[in-house]
Amino acid sequence: xxxxxxxxxxxxxxxxxxxxxxxxxxxxxxxxxxxxxxxxxxxxxxxxxxxxxxxxxxxxxxxxxxxxxxxxxxxxxxxxxxxxxxxxxxxxxxxxxxxxxxxxxxxxxxxxxxxxxxxxxxxxxxxxxxxxxxxxxxxxxxxxxxxxxxxxxxxxxxxxxxxxxxxxxxxxxxxxxxxxxxxxxxxxxxxxxxxxxxxxxxxxxxxxxxxxxxxxxxxxxxxxxxxxxxxxxxxxxxxxxxxxxxxxxxxxxxxxxxxxxxxxxxxxxxxxxxxxxxxxxxxxxxxxxxxxxxxxxxxxxxxxxxxxxxxxxxxxxxxxxxxxxxxxxxxxxxxxxxxxxxxxxxxxx
Amino acid sequence: xxxxxxxxxxxxxxxxxxxxxxxxxxxxxxxxxxxxxxxxxxxxxxxxxxxxxxxxxxxxxxxxxxxxxxxxxxxxxxxxxxxxxxxxxxxxxxxxxxxxxxxxxxxxxxxxxxxxxxxxxxxxxxxxxxxxxxxxxxxxxxxxxxxxxxxxxxxxxxxxxxxxxxxxxxxxxxxxxxxxxxxxxxxxxxxxxxxxxxxxxxxxxxxxxxxxxxxxxxxxxxxxxxxxxxxxxxxxxxxxxxxxxxxxxxxxxxxxxxxxxxxxxxxxxxxxxxxxxxxxxxxxxxxxxxxxxxxxxxxxxxxxxxxxxxxxxxxxxxxxxxxxxxxxxxxxxxxxxxxxxxxxxxxxx
Numbered sequence: 001x002x003x004x005x006x007x008x009x010x011x012x013x014x015x016x017x018x019x020x021x022x023x024x025x026x027x028x029x030x031x032x033x034x035x036x037x038x039x040x041x042x043x044x045x046x047x048x049x050x051x052x053x054x055x056x057x058x059x060x061x062x063x064x065x066x067x068x069x070x071x072x073x074x075x076x077x078x079x080x081x082x083x084x085x086x087x088x089x090x091x092x093x094x095x096x097x098x099x100x101x102x103x104x105x106x107x108x109x110x111x112x113x114x115x116x117x118x119x120x121x122x123x124x125x126x127x128x129x130x131x132x133x134x135x136x137x138x139x140x141x142x143x144x145x146x147x148x149x150x151x152x153x154x155x156x157x158x159x160x161x162x163x164x165x166x167x168x169x170x171x172x173x174x175x176x177x178x179x180x181x182x183x184x185x186x187x188x189x190x191x192x193x194x195x196x197x198x199x200x201x202x203x204x205x206x207x208x209x210x211x212x213x214x215x216x217x218x219x220x221x222x223x224x225x226x227x228x229x230x231x232x233x234x235x236x237x238x239x240x241x242x243x244x245x246x247x248x249x250x251x252x253x254x255x256x257x258x259x260x261x262x263x264x265x266x267x268x269x270x271x272x273x274x275x276x277x278x279x280x281x282x283x284x285x286x287x288x289x290x291x292x293x294x295x296x297x298x299x300x301x302x303x304x305x306x307x308x309x310x311x312x313x314x315x316x317x318x319x320x321x322x323x324x325x326x327x328x329x330x331x332x333x334x335x336x337x338x339x340x341x342x343x344x345x346x347x348x349x
Numbered sequence: 350x351x352x353x354x355x356x357x358x359x360x361x362x363x364x365x366x367x368x369x370x371x372x373x374x375x376x377x378x379x380x381x382x383x384x385x386x387x388x389x390x391x392x393x394x395x396x397x398x399x400x401x402x403x404x405x406x407x408x409x410x411x412x413x414x415x416x417x418x419x420x421x422x423x424x425x426x427x428x429x430x431x432x433x434x435x436x437x438x439x440x441x442x443x444x445x446x447x448x449x450x451x452x453x454x455x456x457x458x459x460x461x462x463x464x465x466x467x468x469x470x471x472x473x474x475x476x477x478x479x480x481x482x483x484x485x486x487x488x489x490x491x492x493x494x495x496x497x498x499x500x501x502x503x504x505x506x507x508x509x510x511x512x513x514x515x516x517x518x519x520x521x522x523x524x525x526x527x528x529x530x531x532x533x534x535x536x537x538x539x540x541x542x543x544x545x546x547x548x549x550x551x552x553x554x555x556x557x558x559x560x561x562x563x564x565x566x567x568x569x570x571x572x573x574x575x576x577x578x579x580x581x582x583x584x585x586x587x588x589x590x591x592x593x594x595x596x597x598x599x600x601x602x603x604x605x606x607x608x609x610x611x612x613x614x615x616x617x618x619x620x621x622x623x624x625x626x627x628x629x630x631x632x633x634x635x636x637x638x639x640x641x642x643x644x645x646x647x648x649x650x651x652x653x654x655x656x657x658x659x660x661x662x663x664x665x666x667x668x669x670x671x672x673x674x675x676x677x678x679x680x681x682x683x684x685x686x687x688x689x690x691x692x693x694x695x696x697x698x
Contacts, residue, residue, distance in 0.1 A: 064420075068413060075484040103452070106477065106490045106569070128455065135424040141455045142491065220455070 002127070003148045004211065006204060010152040011037075011113065014044035018148035021109055023082035026074050028097035030057035033089040033115050036158050041088050041113070051077035057092040059243040062132050064140065070100040084109040084147070090116035090163075091123030091248065095141070098129035102144030112146040115155040117167020117199065118249055121174060121206045124149050126214040126224075132243065136303055137235045143219055151207065153200055165194045165284055166249025169230075171206040172281070173256060177226050178209030180324035187277060190284045226326035229318045230256030232304065233336060237293060239303035245292055246285075253285030254293070258339035259319060265339075266329050267319040282343050290344045295337060304336065351476065352497045353560065355553060359501040360386075360462065363393035367497035370458055372431035375423050377446035379406035382438040382464050385507050390437050390462065400426035406441040408592040411481050413489065419449040433458040433496070439465035439512075440472030440597065444490070447478035451493030461495040464504040466516020466548065467598055470523060470555045473498050475563040475573075481592065485652055486584045492568055500556065502549055514543045514633055515598025518579075520555040521630070522605060526575050527558030529673035536626060539633045575675035578667045579605030581653065582685060586642060588652035594641055595634075602634025603642070607688035608668060614688075615678050616668040631692050639693045644686060653685065 005017040025047050029038070031054050053073045055066050074085075087097035087110060094112045101110035112124035130141030156164065168190060175182035182205035186193065193199055210227065217224040234255030238246055246254075260278040263269035282290065294300070317331040354366045374396050378387070380403055402422045404415050423434075436446035436459060443461045450459035461473035479490030505513065517539060524531035531554035535542065542548055559576065566573040583604030587595055595603075609627040612618035631639065643649070666680040 064413075064417060071413075071482070071489060075482055075488060099452075103448075103489050103491055105488060106479065106492060130455070133420070133424055139424060139454060140420060140452050142452055143455060 002145050006151045011044050021082045025086045027052045027086050029088040062092045081105050086111045088113045091119045094124045095130050102142040109147045111148045113150045120151045122170040125210045166247040169249040169253040171202050174206035174209040177229050177326050179205045183323040230259045233258050236303035240300040250285045253281050257281040257343045261339040263319040267321045269320050295340050351494050355500045360393050370431045374435045376401045376435050378437040411441045430454050435460045437462045440468045443473045444479050451491040458496045460497045462499045469500045471519040474559045515596040518598040518602040520551050523555035523558040526578050526675050528554045532672040579608045585652035589649040599634045602630050606630040606692045610688040612668040616670045618669050644689050
């Protein structure tokens with residue numbers, strides 16, 4: 001199981017937060033994160049002989065080449081089975097470093113210290129590791145739980161507004177799927193929270209939802225799929241934009257916006273509320289970005305059909321009967337397209 | 350758990366041997382194996398739409414590039430979560446295909462149909478998947494149990510004498526570690542068996558030993574390390590020869606030969622028997638090949654220190670107190686070298 005430490009300034013008590021293995025830490029991070037927070041991390045790790053592996057943390061670098069760079073560097077540094085990775089950064093860093101930890105020497109332990117809201121709410125929790133492939137997002141990876149996750153909201157101060165908004169989408173997703181009270185508190189206030197950054201309570205709730213679901217279904221065989229709410233179309237939108245035009249959170253924001261409309265149509269989610277939340281999410285994701293999405297693009301619908309949740313029997317989507325009540329439903333491709341068209345044309349809402 | 354089917358002609362009832370998932374089989378094999386046995390496999394799989402991925406099955410191709418080729422081909426063929434790999438070939442094919450299965454879409458099911466004695470006795474059983482790295486053998490990989498292993502000894506007929514002898518080393522290793530009665534039956538008869546190919550009983554015993562140990566320790570956290578008897582030095586010898594000069598079985602044969610001498614020195618294995626078995630193994634591995642091994646080569650000892658079983662505390666070796674009684678002992682590097690020197694100089698024995 002993963003141990004999660006949460007708190008402002010938690011980074012300073014890293015050594016005491018978890019029981020680390022006997023070997024050496026191998027730090028994996030990006031140049032930008034190290035520039036901003038490297039000193040506080042190095043002081044906290046305080047371990048001699050630690051290797052530092054710096055990777056490109058842009059989504060387009062989340063691929064087998066970056067994975068290989070980590071593995072090569074770790075083996076060059078003489079990595080052993082009781083060494084461990086400390087992944088320090090956003091979702092790309094934790095996804096790729098966790099994947100590398102899972103296959104280096106057939107699996108060494110790893111610890112995640114997310115520095116983005118997306119990483120804190122989602123990517124660093126739950127042990128889903130991955131890289132992207134030209135055929136689609138997160139198509140290669142493993143389940144490899146971090147031994148510890150340290151969430152220090154102080155790191156959020158250095159995020160750009162866009163990064164913060166993107167992470168807020170995943171916070172909202174988690175509570176919408178698993179904590180209706182927290183969802184109610186957040187609904188209608190997304191813009192306000194993204195400006196004030198007063199996200200700590202909602203973030204705690206989101207982490208709790210994710211931890212509980214992962215504990216019940218670590219291998220994504222059933223209930224855990226609920227956390228993919230908004231991700232089926234979200235991943236396809238990311239792929240369509242070459243993983244550059246939209247952040248993961250923005251793409252998922254549009255995906256959730258569409259999934260809410262589909263929830264009203266196929267799962268009995270109250271229609272007015274679905275439309276209100278759908279609009280709020282599309283606005284959080286960014287109306288201006290919506291203009292860049294071509295709903296007729298075959299790349300989009302091909303990417304959708306590559307989604308890992310699609311079995312050979314057909315497309316399955318996570319929808320909501322109500323906040324806190326996710327269900328799996330088969331949704332025809334045309335219905336996805338209708339929903340996306342409505343998300344992209346504000347007048348129709 | 351893995352289901353193992355064993356029997357002459359078993360390939361013909363492949364479809365009924367296991368409960369396959371709903372998706373499509375993705376066949377992974379080599380050109381040579383398909384040339385020899387492709388028709389019987391294709392007839393047995395008898396499933397439309399199966400993709401075939403042909404890889405180079407030489408040890409020097411057991412690397413990240415070959416892994417990537419499998420992943421690219423499977424994703425190009427539109428692989429889904431309920432598709433499954435059928436790995437058909439020797440240890441390289443099952444190691445790499447199993448690894449690919451473990452990280453494709455975060456893990457799909459796979460089935461192994463080993464065609465070599467090495468694969469039947471060892472590589473295909475137990476879910477240790479891997480590729481090699483310039484820093485050492487099997488340094489990247491995962492634990493991913495095949496859902497089924499079909500062992501059809503009919504395939505052994507097409508092995509070269511060298512391939513057969515190499516596999517026999519692993520058969521002998523398994524019974525030496527876990528089935529003293531079967532080890533006694535085989536001791537002194539290795540040359541005879543390698544000529545007659547009458548290995549079926551010993552192979553069954555070896556598979557049983559491996560299955561039982563793997564069931565008790567699937568993740569190689571304790572007892573399973575016993576199966577690495579002979580492999581610490583074996584892997585280093587393979588690396589020294591660039592994975593070309595010696596087959597895996599030959600290298601492990603020399604490694605076991607040395608480990609038996611170390612067992613007499615550090616673990617109380619009866620000295621005369623240790624020397625007799627050590628000599629028999631070195632002869633099975635090939636006295637002529639021994640001449641190509643330079644015991645002074647720093648590459649060899651550097652590779653030894655990269656062994657995955659070495660923790661940051663130091664080298665640990667699997668030794669035997671007696672047949673069927675493996676133990677872990679710290680063995681200094683000089684003792685390894687002494688033992689290897691004795692293996693390589695027949696006069697000293």
